[in-house]
Amino acid sequence: MKNNKPELIVMLTHHDRTVANAPEIFETCRETKAKYWGFKEEGLPIDKMKRLYADMKACGKKTGLEVVAYTEKEGLDGARMAAECGVDYLLGTLYFDSVLEFCREQGLCYVPFIGEVTERPSVLNGTAEGMIREAREYLQKGVYGIDLLGYRYTGDGAALNREVVSRLDAPVCVAGSVNSWERLDEIRSVSPWSFTIGGGFFENRFGGSFAEQVDKVYDYVMR
Secondary structure, X not given: OOOXXXXXXXXXXXXXXXXXXXXXXXXXOOXXXXXXXXXXXXXXXXXXXXXXXXXXXXXXXXXXXEEOOOOHHHHHHHHXXXXXXXOOEEEEOOOOXXXXXXXXXXXXXXXXXXXXXXXXXXXXXXXXXXXHHHHHHHHHHOOOOEEEOHHHEOOOHHHHHHHHHHHOOOOEEEOOOOOOHHHHHHHHHHOOOEEEEOHHHHOOOOOOOHHHHHHHHHHHHHO
């Protein structure tokens, strides 16, 4: 489903793990323009995760937990963590019916991975046709949207993003390794529902403080 202005989801993560000083970084970003914030299931103890998500919500932010998990048990554990933290979106996990059912019960929007996802940081394999078929199956079952690791793809990530987003009438989040102005231009041309940036900000790929980079990127994609 195309969205003329893709939403930036700021991830307080680097190398697919939440950074230890995520609460302190968010404190410097409370007034930034990005509406969507999140982090991963690894890197912070659950009590700190809950406090940080509560702080984000108090600032009017939408929240997501992205779970890099490939087994059903890990997916369910991540979903339970998301529910305990009170987030809006469960991003990631390989798809499982049991995770979808849990998300329905808890009022979570489930946005699972598609394709052959392995390792951490994640690597994506597979074909565009296969991923589209997979996504349509999950969407028919009732997931909210799709988490597409386009720039983690072992093939042409930009082409994959275009193909998947253009052929799915549903929210697609292009997640991972959006770390250059060139890729932001590609994101703008594809117009997915959303995209994530974490490492790109920590590596100062967009110039300035963390908060300055967030607003620069937000303004760039919203112009």
